[in-house]
Amino acid sequence: MGSTIEVWVLRRYIKTTCLHYFRSYLVKEKKEKEKQKKKMKGLHTLKPEPFIPFNRFHALLYSIAILALVFNRCSSLMNNNTSNGVAFFMFSFLLLAELVFALQWVTGQAFKWRPVRRREWPERLCEVVEEKQLPKLDVFVCTADPYKEPPVRVLSTALSAMAFEYPAEKLSVYVSDDGCSELTMFAFMEAARFARHWLPFCKDNNILVRSPEAYFNGSNHSYCSDASSPNIKIMYQNMKERVESSMERGFVSEDMLTSEEDSQLFMKWKGFTRRDHPSVIQILLESSKDRDVSGAQLPNLVYLSREKSSTTPHNFKAGALNALLRVSGLMTNAPVILTMDCDMYSNDPRTPLRALCYLLDPKITPELAYVQFPQCFQGINHKDIYASEIKRLFQINAQGFDGLCGPNYVGTGCFFPRRCFFSLPGSPSSLEDVATSTTTITGVDESEEISSILQKAHEAASCRYEHGTKWGFSIGFRYESVVEDFNTGYSLHCKGWRSVFCNPERSAFLGDVAMNLNDVLSQGKRWCVGLLEVAFSRHCPLTFGTKNASLLVGLCYAYYALWWIWFIPITTYALLPQLALINHIPLFPKISDPWFYLYAYLFIAAYAQDLTEFIIGGSTFWKWWNDQRMWMMRGVTSFIFGSIEFTLQSLGISTSGFLVTNKVMGDEQSERYKKGMFEFGVASPLFVPLGIVAIVNLSSFVVGFAEVLRKEVSFDEMFVQLFISGFVMVNSWPIYEAMFLRKDGGRMPKMITILAICMTLLLVSLSLFLFGGSVV
Ligand SMILES: O=c1ccn([C@@H]2O[C@H](COP(=O)(O)OP(=O)(O)O[C@H]3O[C@H](CO)[C@@H](O)[C@H](O)[C@H]3O)[C@@H](O)[C@H]2O)c(=O)[nH]1
C-alpha cells in the first residue's frame, strides 16, 4: 500500500515539475520570440505620404470632369452637325482618344491611392542577428553579348557584389553568359585573380563604390591617400588591358593563358556558336579553398553558360535566370537570391543587410516574395533629355504600389527568398529553404563529390531539362513575355505574395542608360511587345489581376500592360486637330464657350499634378518637361511599332526577341549627349513618324496663324487647335534642329527628312481631298 502511495507521490511530483519546466520553457520561448519581434520592429518603418487626401480629392474632381467631357463629346456627336460625315468621323476619333485617356487615367489612379515611404536601419540588424545567423546569399549577374556589354563592366559589376559587406563564406556570385563568349570567360578568370587584391583593398579602405570600373573612373574617390592604391590601380589597368586586347583580337590567344589547365578550358570553345553549344560551368573561386592576399576567405565565383540549341527556345533572360536558380540550387542553395543586370553595379556594400531588415522580419516573411531597390542611373545629362530616369516607373509609381501589395519587379537590384519561386506564400515563417538539394559545394571537400555536383549542374543547365516541366510557368522566372521581370512580379502578386520597395538615400545600385534616341525608342518598343504579350494573355491584369490580386493592384498592373495603348490618343492628338485646322474644321469649344474651361481644366490639372509629383520626388522642372516630351515621342514611335510587331508576331508573320541594349558609345556621341543634344544619326524607321508629326504641326500652326491674321477663320474658334499645334511644336524643337539646322553626325539623316516631308505632303493632300471644303 505504502509503495503505491510513494509511486503516486513520485509520479505526481515528476508530472508537476515537468509541467512546470515545460510551462516556464514555453513562457520563456514566447518572451524570447516577442523580444525578437520587438527588436525586429525597430528595423523598418512605413509611413503613408501626407498628400494622400489631396490625391483622392483631386481624383474625385477630375473624374467628374472626365464624365462631363464624355457627355460634351457625345452630345456634339448627336448634334445636328453630325449630318456632316467628316465631322462625325473626326468627333468619333477624338472620343475614342479621350476614352483611352480616361481609361489610363483611371488605372493610373491606383498608384495615387496610397503611396507610402519606408525606412530601414541596417545598423540595428547586427544587434538583433549574429553574424553566424545571417542566411547564405546567391547573387546572379546576367550578361548576353560581350560587344554590347563590355566584359570589363560585367566583371566590375560582379566584383561589386563579391565585395559586399557580408561573410564571404556565405556569399556566392554566379555569372550567366548568354553570349557564351570565351572573352567573357577569360575576363572572369582575370577578375577572380584581381578579386584577391580588390576585396581586401575595399574592406581595408572602407570604400563604398566597389565596382573597380566605377571607382577608377569616378572623380570623388580618395584612393591616393592609401599607399597601396597606386598598385591596385595598375593591377586594374593591366587586367583591363588584357581583357580589352583579347576583345580586339576577338579570341583569347595562347600567350594570355598562364597554365595548361586554362588552355585546356579554352580548347572547348572551338566550334561553339552562341546559338548552339553545350553548357559550360566553371568554378572560378571556391570559398572553402581560396583566400585573398590578406589570408581571408573569398566568396564563391561561378561562371555559367547554359546549353543552347537553335531548335529549342531559350526564353532569353528568364531562361538564363531559371538555369541559374537550378545550378545555384545544386551548388550553394542559398535561401536568399539577388538578381543583377550586368550594367547595374552595387553602389553600397551594406545593401544586403538593408534587404535583410525586411527578409528576416518574422512578421512579414511568410508573404514576402522580394525586396526591390529602384533602378538608379549615372551619367545622365543635366536635363535628362531622354527621360532615362524613368522616374514614374522606378520611384513614384513604385511608392504607390508599395502601399498596396509592393512594387513590381524591375529585373535588377532585387532580393528574393528562394522559396518564392517554388511555393505559395504563407508556408515557413523563416527563410528556410524549400529547394530540394542539400549537398552543395560549400561543405564538401572531396573532389569526387564536387565532380558529381558539377555533372548534375550541367544537366540542370541543359536545354532539354525544362521539357514537360512547369519551369517558366508556375516555377521560377516567368516566360511568355520579353518583359520577364514585369510578368514574374505580377504572377507572384497574383499568387498572394507581397513585396517591399526599398529606396535608401544613397542609391543601392547604379547603372547605365541608353544614351541615344534610337536605343531608347527601341528599348521602349521591346517593352511594349512584352507588355502586349501579358495584356493579351489569359492573365490580362484587367480581368485576371483584379480578380486574383485586388482591384487596385490589378489596375496598377493594367496601367503598365496597357502602356502601348497611349499610341491611340497621342497619335490622334498629334495629327487630327492639326489637319482639321488646315481644313478650317473646329473640333473644340470656342474660348467664349463655358465648355472651354473644362478642356483647360483637364489639361492644366493633369500636367500640374504630374509636375508636382516629379518635384516632390526630388526631380526638376526640366527633367519633368523632357519626361512628358519623351512620353509623346514614344507614343508615335515605340508604342506604334511595338503594337505592329506584336500583331505580326501573333499572326505568325515574324518572330521578335530580346534585343539587348547597347551599352557602349562613341566619344563624339557621348560629347553630344553631355551637351544635351538629341542623337539621331542613324536612318532608323522609328524617326519617320517623329519627322512627320513635327512637320505637320509646324505647317498647321503656320497656316492656321496666317488664316487667323487674314480673318479666314476665327481665333476664338481655333484657339485650342492652334494651342495644340504650338505645344507639339515646342516639344518638337530638337527634331527641327536635327532636320534643318544641325551639321554634326547626330543630325537627322537626309533620307529620313525627305521621307517625312513626302509623307506629310501626302497626308495633308489626303486630308484636303477628304475634308476640304467641309464646313461644320
Ligand atoms: O537573352 C538575354 C537577353 C538579355 N539578358 C540580360 O538581361 C539584362 C537586361 O538587358 P538590357 O539589354 O540591359 O535591357 P534593359 O531594357 O536595359 O532592361 C530592362 O528591361 C528588361 C526586360 O525587358 C529587364 O530584364 C531588365 O532587368 C530591365 O533593366 C542584361 O543584363 C542582359 O545581359 C540575358 O541574360 N539574356
Ligand SMILES: [Mn+2]
Ligand atoms: Mn539595362
